[in-house]
Structures are given as C-alpha cells and as structure tokens.
Amino acid sequence: MATIQRIEGKNSVSDKITVHCGYDHEYRKIRHYKTWRVPDGWSVKRADREAQKIALEFEQSLSQGYLPDNRQTFREYAEYVINLKEQAGLKHNTIRLYRFLLERITPTMGSMKLVDIRPQHLNTFYQSLQQKGVRYTSHKVHTKIDLGALLQAKQMSRTALAEAAGISHTTVTAACRGGAHFAGKGRPDFGGLERKLRESI
Numbered sequence: 748m749a750t751i752q753r754i755e756g757k758n759s760v761s762d763k764i765t766v767h768c769g770y771d772h773e774y775r776k777i778r779h780y781k782t783w784r785v786p787d788g789w790s791v792k793r794a795d796r797e798a799q800k801i802a803l804e805f806e807q808s809l810s811q812g813y814l815p816d817n818r819q820t821f822r823e824y825a826e827y828v829i830n831l832k833e834q835a836g837l838k839h840n841t842i843r844l845y846r847f848l849l850e851r852i853t854p855t856m857g858s859m860k861l862v863d864i865r866p867q868h869l870n871t872f873y874q875s876l877q878q879k880g881v882r883y884t885s886h887k888v889h890t891k892i893d894l895g896a897l898l899q900a901k902q903m904s905r906t907a908l909a910e911a912a913g914i915s916h917t918t919v920t921a922a923c924r925g926g927a928h929f930a931g932k933g934r935p936d937f938g939g940l941e942r943k944l945r946e947s948i
Contacts, residue, residue: 748766748767748806749764749765749766749802749803749805749806750764750765751763751764751765751798751799751802752765753798759784759785759787760784760785760794761782761783761784761785762782762783762785762794762798762801763780763781763782764780764781764782764783764798764801764802764805765778765779765780766778766779766780766781766802766805766806766809768809768827769827769830771822771823771826772822772826777823777827779805779809781801781802781805783797783798783801785797785798818860819860819861820857820858820859820860820861821852821853821856821857821858821859821860821861821864822849822853822857822858824861825849825852825857826849829842829845829846829849832845838915838917839915840915840917840918851876852872854875855868855871855872855875856868856872894919894922894923895923895924898923905919905920905923
C-alpha cells in the first residue's frame with residue numbers, strides 16, 4: 748500500500764510517495780520512495796488525483812519487479828525475488844535451494860548495490876568459489892532400507908511420513924523408489940535422511 752506525504756517548500760509543493768514491500772533478512776521494513784513535484788498553478792484537488800495515479804503506477808511497477816531504487820543491494824533484491832517466487836507457489840525445495848545459493852553469494856556480493864555490480868565483481872565471485880574450503884562439494888546418498896515396503900507394513904502414507912520427518916513429499920517418493928539425494932555441508936536438506944525416516948516410522 749502506497750502512502751503519500753505532501754511537502755510544502757518555499758517555492759514549490761511536492762508529494763513523497765512511499766511503498767512498503769515486506770521485510771528484509773534482518774526483519775526491517777523494505778521501503779521504496781518516489782517524489783513528485785506538483786506543477787505550478789494546479790489546484791489541490793487536481794494535484795491529489797494525479798498523486799494517487801502516480802502512486803498506483805509506482806506501486807504496480809514495484810510489484811512487477813521494476814525497482815528504480817539505486818540504493819538497493821543485491822541481497823535485498825534477491826530476497827525480494829525469492830519472496831515473489833514463494834508467493835507465486837514455487838516448490839518448497841526450490842525456494843530452499845535459492846536461499847542456500849544466496850547464502851553462498853552474499854559474502855562476496857550481498858552488500859553491493861545493484862547499480863554498482865560490474866563484470867569484474869562476478870569474476871571475483873567465481874574466483875572465490877575456487878579457493879580451498881569455499882567450494883561446495885556434494886555427494887549422493889541412498890537409503891539402505893526398502894522404504895516402500897516399510898511404509899506398507901506400517902500402513903503409513905508418504906505424505907504422513909514427509910510431515911513427520913520434516914522433509915518434502917518429493918524426497919520421500921524418491922527414497923521409496925531408491926533414488927539418490929544430494930548431501931553435504933550446507934545443503935538445504937537430505938543430510939541424515941535415513942535416520943529421519945526411521946525415527947518417524
């Protein structure tokens with residue numbers, strides 16, 4: 748919701764438009780601002796109508812992903828995009844993967860303003876991934892139990908197991924089919940998968 752604050756100066760009148768767009772990773776309100784100067788000779792009623800129109804257009808442009816804010820950092824923009832994707836119904840595991848990747852990017856570029864990011868900054872980020880101890884290496888794990896047979900014997904559904912184990916239904920289905928799951932340091936899920944499944948059953 749946009750708010751409009753009229754500012755009367757010595758020689759002109761302006762409207763400061765503020766749009767609130769949720770919260771950042773530190774739970775501070777994300778605000779975007781736009782200032783519109785009222786043309787000389789306009790009546791208050793006409794200026795109010797035009798300010799409402801501009802505020803609505805500004806709010807719509809923000810909701811569609813156009814963020815004309817030179818102070819916005821990469822992390823703030825990434826959080827904004829991830830939240831939009833989450834509200835649009837993107838799968839839970841995909842959102843978790845995005846947040847995992849964001850945590851890897853943030854130390855290098857998170858605090859940089861979007862307008863300041865250049866190709867050399869991306870090259871620095873790529874080089875940082877090659878340093879010892881920084882690069883993430885994953886391996887695949889398989890369940891040792893026949894999960895499908897165990898669920899059938901216990902008369903338990905995959906959905907119930909997923910909720911009890913705190914993992915996604917997709918993960919349980921893949922485990923029932925003998926599928927492999929990525930595991931490793933910093934991975935959003937799947938570490939200790941079999942232990943979780945055993946405890947839940």
